[in-house]
Amino acid sequence: MQSTKEHRAxxxxxxxxxxxxxxxxxxRILRENDSIIIGIGSAQYSHTTVNPFTAGERHLMISRTLEREHVYNYYLVPIEDVNANSLWVSHVEALAPKFDVVYTNNPLVxxxxxxxxxxxxxxxxxxxSEWTGTKIREKMIKGENWEQNVPEPVVEVIREIDGISRIRQLSTTDEDVP
Known part of the structure; x- marks a missing residue:
């Protein structure tokens, strides 16, 4: 008898x-599981050089990309930091649908x-060597080719929100202002 339990990552x-x-x-995760919950971490942060995009903008980047890739078996859940590591998993559980397996390389997670x-x-x-958020943001700031490292829908969202102008302005200091 085949199991009807859905495996959600x-x-x-x-x-x-x-x-x-x-x-x-x-x-890759979806090759091993029926569906995936994608937690948009540090959802409360935006408009900094490390976290330039809002949770809503990141939601758009991901959902438009997955739609273009014909991936529909996912859930997007913004997750704010709680600054209490011992409570964080319970916080995630309260926000997300039930899941069976966690994928991460982060030692704390x-x-x-x-x-x-x-x-x-x-x-x-x-x-x-190329696909890290830090390197991509640095390329955006320096005016280098960053577009080849992200899916086309992400390029479209960043252009739509004038994200390059935002991150470049955020990377300046008050000494850079004329």
Whole structure:
């Protein structure tokens, strides 16, 4: 008899911005699971050089990308930081649909979910020499080609919100203002 239990995975990230490495990881997770919950971490932060995009903007980046890729078996859940690590998993559980397995390479996230008896799996790092949010944001600030490292819908959202102008302005100091 075949099991009818759905296997749902959980993945958390800041997705500042959602890049091709994230997309590849989502696709790999979905090869092993029926659906995925994508937690948009640090949802309360935006308009800084480290977190330039709002949770809503990141939601758009991810949902438009997955729609274009014909991926529909996902949930997007903004998750604010709680600044109390011992409470964080309970916070996630209160916000997200139930899930069976957590995918992360973050040592703290791994530890917190393991302590709550979740199965935690590692993720392969995909083209980390180019596909990191930090490197992509640096390229945006410097005016270098960043577009090749993110899905086309992400480029469209960033242009729509004038994200390049935002991150460049945020990267300046008061001494840079004429």
């Amino acid at each position: 959980f993945l958390i990230g800041r997705f500042q911005p959602f890049h091709l490495g994230h997309l590849e990881i989502v696709k 791994r530890r917190l979910f393991t302590e709550k008896h979740y199965e935690v799996r590692s993720l392969p790092m995909v083209n980390r």
